[in-house]
Amino acid sequence: MIATIYYPDTAQLKKLLLRPSGNNTAVMSDVNTIIRNVKEQGDKALLQYNRQFDAYTSSAIEVTQDEWRKGADNIPDDLKKAIEIAIGNIETFHFSQKEETKFITTTDGVSCWRKSVGIERVGIYIPGGSAPLFSSLLMLAVPAKIAGCKDIVMCTPPGTTGVINSAILYAALRTGVKRVFKIGGAQAIAAMAYGTETILKVYKIFGPGNQYVTAAKMLVQADGVAIDLPAGPSELAVLADETCVPAFVAADLLSQAEHGPDSQVLLLTNSEEVIQKVKSELEDQIKCLPRKEIAKAALVNSKAILIKNIDEGIHIINEYAPEHLIIATRNTDELAEHIVNTGSVFLGNYTPESAGDYASGANHTLPTNGYAKAYSGVSLDSFVKKITFQKITPMGIGNLGNTIEQMAIAEGLQGHARAVTVRTKNLKQ
Amino acid sequence: MIATIYYPDTAQLKKLLLRPSGNNTAVMSDVNTIIRNVKEQGDKALLQYNRQFDAYTSSAIEVTQDEWRKGADNIPDDLKKAIEIAIGNIETFHFSQKEETKFITTTDGVSCWRKSVGIERVGIYIPGGSAPLFSSLLMLAVPAKIAGCKDIVMCTPPGTTGVINSAILYAALRTGVKRVFKIGGAQAIAAMAYGTETILKVYKIFGPGNQYVTAAKMLVQADGVAIDLPAGPSELAVLADETCVPAFVAADLLSQAEHGPDSQVLLLTNSEEVIQKVKSELEDQIKCLPRKEIAKAALVNSKAILIKNIDEGIHIINEYAPEHLIIATRNTDELAEHIVNTGSVFLGNYTPESAGDYASGANHTLPTNGYAKAYSGVSLDSFVKKITFQKITPMGIGNLGNTIEQMAIAEGLQGHARAVTVRTKNLKQ
Numbered sequence: 001m002i003a004t005i006y007y008p009d010t011a012q013l014k015k016l017l018l019r020p021s022g023n024n025t026a027v028m029s030d031v032n033t034i035i036r037n038v039k040e041q042g043d044k045a046l047l048q049y050n051r052q053f054d055a056y057t058s059s060a061i062e063v064t065q066d067e068w069r070k071g072a073d074n075i076p077d078d079l080k081k082a083i084e085i086a087i088g089n090i091e092t093f094h095f096s097q098k099e100e101t102k103f104i105t106t107t108d109g110v111s112c113w114r115k116s117v118g119i120e121r122v123g124i125y126i127p128g129g130s131a132p133l134f135s136s137l138l139m140l141a142v143p144a145k146i147a148g149c150k151d152i153v154m155c156t157p158p159g160t161t162g163v164i165n166s167a168i169l170y171a172a173l174r175t176g177v178k179r180v181f182k183i184g185g186a187q188a189i190a191a192m193a194y195g196t197e198t199i200l201k202v203y204k205i206f207g208p209g210n211q212y213v214t215a216a217k218m219l220v221q222a223d224g225v226a227i228d229l230p231a232g233p234s235e236l237a238v239l240a241d242e243t244c245v246p247a248f249v250a251a252d253l254l255s256q257a258e259h260g261p262d263s264q265v266l267l268l269t270n271s272e273e274v275i276q277k278v279k280s281e282l283e284d285q286i287k288c289l290p291r292k293e294i295a296k297a298a299l300v301n302s303k304a305i306l307i308k309n310i311d312e313g314i315h316i317i318n319e320y321a322p323e324h325l326i327i328a329t330r331n332t333d334e335l336a337e338h339i340v341n342t343g344s345v346f347l348g349n350y351t352p353e354s355a356g357d358y359a360s361g362a363n364h365t366l367p368t369n370g371y372a373k374a375y376s377g378v379s380l381d382s383f384v385k386k387i388t389f390q391k392i393t394p395m396g397i398g399n400l401g402n403t404i405e406q407m408a409i410a411e412g413l414q415g416h417a418r419a420v421t422v423r424t425k426n427l428k429q
Numbered sequence: 430m431i432a433t434i435y436y437p438d439t440a441q442l443k444k445l446l447l448r449p450s451g452n453n454t455a456v457m458s459d460v461n462t463i464i465r466n467v468k469e470q471g472d473k474a475l476l477q478y479n480r481q482f483d484a485y486t487s488s489a490i491e492v493t494q495d496e497w498r499k500g501a502d503n504i505p506d507d508l509k510k511a512i513e514i515a516i517g518n519i520e521t522f523h524f525s526q527k528e529e530t531k532f533i534t535t536t537d538g539v540s541c542w543r544k545s546v547g548i549e550r551v552g553i554y555i556p557g558g559s560a561p562l563f564s565s566l567l568m569l570a571v572p573a574k575i576a577g578c579k580d581i582v583m584c585t586p587p588g589t590t591g592v593i594n595s596a597i598l599y600a601a602l603r604t605g606v607k608r609v610f611k612i613g614g615a616q617a618i619a620a621m622a623y624g625t626e627t628i629l630k631v632y633k634i635f636g637p638g639n640q641y642v643t644a645a646k647m648l649v650q651a652d653g654v655a656i657d658l659p660a661g662p663s664e665l666a667v668l669a670d671e672t673c674v675p676a677f678v679a680a681d682l683l684s685q686a687e688h689g690p691d692s693q694v695l696l697l698t699n700s701e702e703v704i705q706k707v708k709s710e711l712e713d714q715i716k717c718l719p720r721k722e723i724a725k726a727a728l729v730n731s732k733a734i735l736i737k738n739i740d741e742g743i744h745i746i747n748e749y750a751p752e753h754l755i756i757a758t759r760n761t762d763e764l765a766e767h768i769v770n771t772g773s774v775f776l777g778n779y780t781p782e783s784a785g786d787y788a789s790g791a792n793h794t795l796p797t798n799g800y801a802k803a804y805s806g807v808s809l810d811s812f813v814k815k816i817t818f819q820k821i822t823p824m825g826i827g828n829l830g831n832t833i834e835q836m837a838i839a840e841g842l843q844g845h846a847r848a849v850t851v852r853t854k855n856l857k858q
Contacts, residue, residue: 078835079835079836079839081832081835082831082832082833082835082836082839083836085536085829085832086832086836088535089535089536089539089829092533092535093533093535093541096531096533097543099528102525104521104522104525104790106517106518106521106522106789106790107514107518107788107789107790110518110784110789110790112522112789112790112791114526114791114808117769119802119803120769120770120802121802131840131841131842132839132840132841133840134836134839134840135836135840167839167840203802203803204803218651221650221651222647222650222651224659224798224799224800225803226803226804230653245855247851247855248848248851248852248855251844251847251848251851251852252848254844254847254848255842255844255845255847255848257844258842258843258844258845259842285847285851288843288847289843289844289847290841290843291841291842291843291844295844332820333820336818339816340546340549340816341549341814342816343816343817344816344817344818344819345816345817345818346818346819346820347818347819347820348820348821348822349852350821350822350823350825350826350852351819351820351821351826352826352833352849352852353848354833354837354842354845354846354848354849355539355819355821355829355833355849356817356819357833357837357845358832358833358836358837358845359536359829359832359833359836360535360536360539360541360819360821360829361533361535361536361541361819362541362543362817362818362819363817367814369653370653371653371655372814372816373548373549373632373814374548374632374633374654374655374814375655375814376813376814376815376816377815377817379543379815379817381810381815384805385770385796385801385802385803385804385805386805386806386808386810387768387769387771387772387773387774387801387805388772388773388774388785388791388792388806388808389765389773389774389775389776389791390773390774390775390776390780390784390785390789390790390791391761391762391775391776391777391780392777392779392780392781392784392789393777393779394779396779397779397780397781397784400514400518400784400788400789402511403510403511403514403515403787403788404511404781404783404784404787404788406507406508406510406511407508407511407512407515407563407564407787407788408783408786408787410508410511410561410563410596411560411561411562411563411564411596412560412561412719412720413560413684413687413688413720413783414687414717414718414719414720415680415683415684415686415687415718415720415724416684416687416783416786416787417783418680418683418684418714418717418718419677419680419681419683419684419781419782419783420781420783420784422676422677422680422714423677423680423778423779423781426674426676426677
C-alpha cells in the first residue's frame with residue numbers, strides 16, 4: 001500500500017519529492033464572486049450562502065451566551081480535563097516566546113528598541129465537517145490571548161442545524177474568544193476580512209480550511225489583510241534507523257494518513273528491515289482505524305525510501321521541508337542540529353506527532369508544501385507586531401548627523417539631509 | 430500647499446485618513462505575462478526585457494568581480510565611512526534581535542523549544558532610477574547575514590549602460606551579497622522566485638519597487654514564495670504640541686514628501702500656532718529642495734489637522750497606522766506607550782525620521798498603507814524560520830498520553846490516539 005523505493009538517485013528523488021500541484025482556477029473564480037458579494041451585501045450574502053452551502057436557513061448567525069453555556073456544560077469531564085492540560089502546556093510554551101524589550105544604544109545618544117504589541121483584532125476560522133477541530137482553536141486563541149489581542153472572533157460552519165460542536169464552544173469560552181459566528185467557507189473569510197453589519201472586520205485571519213477557504217485567504221491577503229500561512233495538505237516525514245520501533249513508526253504514519261486522502265507521509269530509513277517491519281505493521285494497524293479508507297488513499301501517494309545512510313536522509317529532509325518530522329534514530333539531538341527546513345521536529349521513540357497536534361505545548365499550525373523553507377509555524381510572533389522606536393539626544397544627532405547627511409545626499413535625497421542639518425545647525429548656535 | 434483641517438469629527442476623519450486606492454488590474458495582467466515568460470523561457474526572457482524596458486542590449490547580466498571592485502573603489506572616503514557607521518549601527522540593533530533557544534518543560538518528561546534558522550536563499554530587489562537606494566540594501570543584507578542566510582542574491586535594473594551605482598556595489602560587497610544581477614522590474618522578481626539558468630531560485634524576496642515590482646511580489650506570494658511586506662506609498666505622521674520646533678517638523682514633513690508624489694504626510698497638533706509656523710517653514714524650506722516638484726505634489730495630498738488634545742491624536746494615529754511616526758511633544762515616552770499601530774516611532778525633537786532611514790540602526794523597511802495594524806517592519810525575524818522541537822521521555826508520554834488520546838478521540842481521529850496508545854501500552858508491558 002506504500003511504495004518502496006530503493007536507493008533513489010538525485011533525479012529520481014527530485015521527482016519523488018514533488019508535491020501534487022493543485023489547479024484551482026475554477027475555485028478562485030467562485031471565491032472571487034463570494035468575496036465580492038459579501039463585500040457588497042454584507043450579512044444578506046452570508047445568510048444566503050448559509051442556505052446555499054449548509055442548508056442552514058435561520059438568520060441567527062451568532063452563537064448566543066445560552067448556546068455557549070450549554071455547549072460547555074455538554075463536555076464530559078475527562079475531555080474537559082484534557083483540554084485544560086493542553087491549554088496549560090500551550091500557554092507555558094507560548095508564554096516563553098514573549099520578547100522582552102531591550103534598549104540598545106547604537107551610537108552615543110542614539111537608542112533603538114522594539115516592543116511587541118498584540119494585533120488588536122484577529123479572526124479564527126475553524127472548519128466543520130467530520131472532525132471538529134477544537135485543537136486548532138486552542139493553538140490559535142491561546143497565543144492570541146497571551147499576545148494581548150483585544151478582539152478575537154471566530155467563524156465556523158453552521159451545519160444544517162446551527163448547533164456548534166460543544167468542544168469547540170468550550171475551547172472558545174476558555175481561550176477568550178469574544179464572539180462566535182455560524183458562517184463557513186470563503187464567505188467567513190470575506191466577512192472577517194471586510195466586516196459586515198454583524199461581523200467585525202479583523203486585521204489578520206488564522207485557521208485551516210478546505211480549498212475554498214484557502215483560496216479566500218490568498219485573495220484577501222493580496223488585498224492587504226494578513227493571514228497566518230499559505231496552506232497545503234498535511235505532511236509527515238519519519239527519519240528512522242534500526243533503533244526505531246516499527247510499530248510506533250507505523251502508528252505515526254497512519255495518524256498522519258488519516259487526516260485526508262491528500263496527506264503525504266514519507267519514511268526515510270537506512271534499514272531494509274525497518275521498511276519491511278513498518279509495512280507489515282501498517283497492514284495490521286490500519287484495520288483498527290475508523291478512517292481506514294482515508295488512510296489507505298493517503299498511503300497510495302506515500303513512500304518508504306531506503307537510503308544509503310542517515311546523512312543522506314538529513315539532506316533529503318532539508319530538500320523536501322516537511323511540515324512534521326519525526327527522528328527515530330540514534331543521536332537524535334545531534335542529527336536535529338542539521339535540520340534546517342521543517343515546521344516541527346519530534347525527537348526519539350516516545351514523541352509521537354500527535355503529541356504536538358494536541359498537547360505538548362508546541363503549535364500545530366505549521367508550514368506545509370515546502371513552505372518551511374521560508375515560513376515558520378504559528379507562534380506568539382504571529383499575533384503581535386513589533387514596533388521599533390528610536391530616540392536621539394542633541395548629542396546623538398551631533399554624533400550621527402554627518403553619517404545621515406552623507407548617505408542621504410549620495411541617494412539624491414537632500415530633504416532627508418536637511419532634516420538633520422536644520423537640527424545640527426541649531427545645536428551649534 | 431498643505432490643507433488645514435480644524436477639529437474634524439469622526440466621519441470627516443474617516444474620510445481624511447483614507448488612503449488612495451490604486452487600481453492595478455492592467456499592471457497585474459502585464460506582470461502575469463512577464464512572470465509566465467520568465468518561468469518558461471528563463472534567461473532568454475530576461476535579456477529580452479532588458480532590451481525592451483531598459484534599452485540594455487548586452488547579454489552580460491551578472492556583475493563581474495572586476496565591476497564590483499571598481500565600483501567599490503569609486504566611493505568617496507566620506508561616504509564609505511558613513512556607510513560603515515550605518516552598517517555598524519544596523520548590525521548592533523539587529524544582532525540584539527537574536528533569540529536564544531529556551532528549553533521549556535511543559536509537563537514532566539515533555540520538553541519543547543524553538544530554534545531560529547536562517548532562510549537559506551533570499552533575494553533582494555533594489556530599484557534603479559533617480560535615487561540609488563543603497564540604504565535599502567543595507568537594511569536587508571545586514572540582517573540577512575546576521576540571520577545566517579547562505580545565499581543572498583540581488584537584482585537591480587541595468588539602465589542603458591549596465592553600470593550599477595558604485596554605492597550599491599560597495600554596500601553589496603560589504604554585506605555579504607553573493608551575486609548581483611542586472612535585471613529590473615517584475616522580471617527580476619520572477620527570476621528570483623522561479624530561478625533561471627543564471628539566477629538562483631530563492632525562498633523569500635525582499636525590497637522596494639514600483640507598481641510592477643509590487644504586483645509581481647504579490648503574484649509570486651500567492652504562488653507560495655514568501656515576500657517581506659505588502660507595499661504602498663511611504664508615509665509620515667507627526668504628532669506635535671507647542672513644545673515642538675516648527676522648523677524641524679517642516680523639514681521632516683519635506684523629507685517624507687520628497688520620496689514621491691504619492692507620499693503621504695500628516696501633521697497632528699493641538700496648537701494652531703504650530704500649524705501656522707510649520708506651514709510658513711514649509712514654504713521657506715521647500716525652495717531649497719532639488720526635488721521640490723515632487724515634494725509639492727506630495728504635499729497637495731497631505732494634511733495638517735488641528736486636534737482637541739494629544740489624546741485624540743494618539744487615537745487618530747492608531748486608526749491611521751502610519752509607517753513612520755514622529756512624536757514631538759511633552760512626555761514623548763509616556764505617549765509612546767499608547768501607540769499600538771505604526772511601523773516605527775521617532776521620539777523627541779532631535780530624532781528626525783531620516784535618522785531611521787539611514788543610520789540609527791532600526792530597519793527602514795516598514796508597513797505602509799495601514800498594514801502596521803497586522804504587520805511588523807523587517808527585522809532579523811524576517812530572515813529566519815523558527816523551527817519548533819519537542820522531545821518526550823517514556824515518563825512524559827505516560828504523563829501526557831491520556832490527554833492526547835481524549836482529545837484525538839473527541840476529534841474523531843483514532844489514529845492519532847493510537848500513536849500514543851501503542852507507546853503507553855508498551856510502557857506497561
